[in-house]
Amino acid sequence: MTYCVGLLLNDGIVCLSDTRTNAGLDNIATYRKMFTFENPGERVIVVMTAGSLSVTQTTIARLREAIEDPGATEASSIMLAPTLLKVAEIIGNTLAAVRADVDEKLAAMRGGVSASLIVAGQRRGGAMRMFLVYPEGNFIEATEDTPFLQIGEHKYGKPILDRVVRPTTSLIDAQKAVLLSMDSTLRSNLSVGMPLDLCVIEKDALRVTLARRIEAGDPDYAQMSAAWSQALRESFQRITL
Numbered sequence: 001m002t003y004c005v006g007l008l009l010n011d012g013i014v015c016l017s018d019t020r021t022n023a024g025l026d027n028i029a030t031y032r033k034m035f036t037f038e039n040p041g042e043r044v045i046v047v048m049t050a051g052s053l054s055v056t057q058t059t060i061a062r063l064r065e066a067i068e069d070p071g072a073t074e075a076s077s078i079m080l081a082p083t084l085l086k087v088a089e090i091i092g093n094t095l096a097a098v099r100a101d102v103d104e105k106l107a108a109m110r111g112g113v114s115a116s117l118i119v120a121g122q123r124r125g126g127a128m129r130m131f132l133v134y135p136e137g138n139f140i141e142a143t144e145d146t147p148f149l150q151i152g153e154h155k156y157g158k159p160i161l162d163r164v165v166r167p168t169t170s171l172i173d174a175q176k177a178v179l180l181s182m183d184s185t186l187r188s189n190l191s192v193g194m195p196l197d198l199c200v201i202e203k204d205a206l207r208v209t210l211a212r213r214i215e216a217g218d219p220d221y222a223q224m225s226a227a228w229s230q231a232l233r234e235s236f237q238r239i240t241l
Contacts, residue, residue, distance in 0.1 A: 014175055016179065050152035052115045058101075078090050195214060197211075
């Protein structure tokens, strides 16, 4: 499984994903689940993936193929699409088509596959936007009322986001929030694992302004995790019935 989270804030976008993929307890591997597409100064797009690896990898491959196609158009390439809404539509259609192809191949085995994506970014002259794309290709958009989106094993990391994330949250605090959200998930679900990929896009920068891979044993992450655990224990002890 996986856990990916994206925050859409007044000051920018923050995205975080894990890299664990498992097909059973004895078949665990590491695969990147965050992909960036950028033409600095013109547009930047981040895609995070969860679900069937065959579907998500094929979807990303087809998106890249469409970008590199000499005959690419606004209707086929996410790097030429006139709006982020059109970007989400292209990605949704590609995901749905890939899923249908794989489902057809698995039909004889009475199997099926599923995958979902988070798409975030900004184009020159447009607003920052973020979408959750469902397996069928349809999508919903992050709003001021719901400024974060999650895919994968989201339930463990959702409470802290509900409590602290607002559109006015700073990018520094946002990084802290997504990392603590991931920390809660890592502690509660073995199907989510390190390394982690963190990405920050400042408003109107039209490029990735921070990209960081956090490996297992990273001292800064370990210190933050330990401090959060200690703060929770101390808060728990102060609460009276």
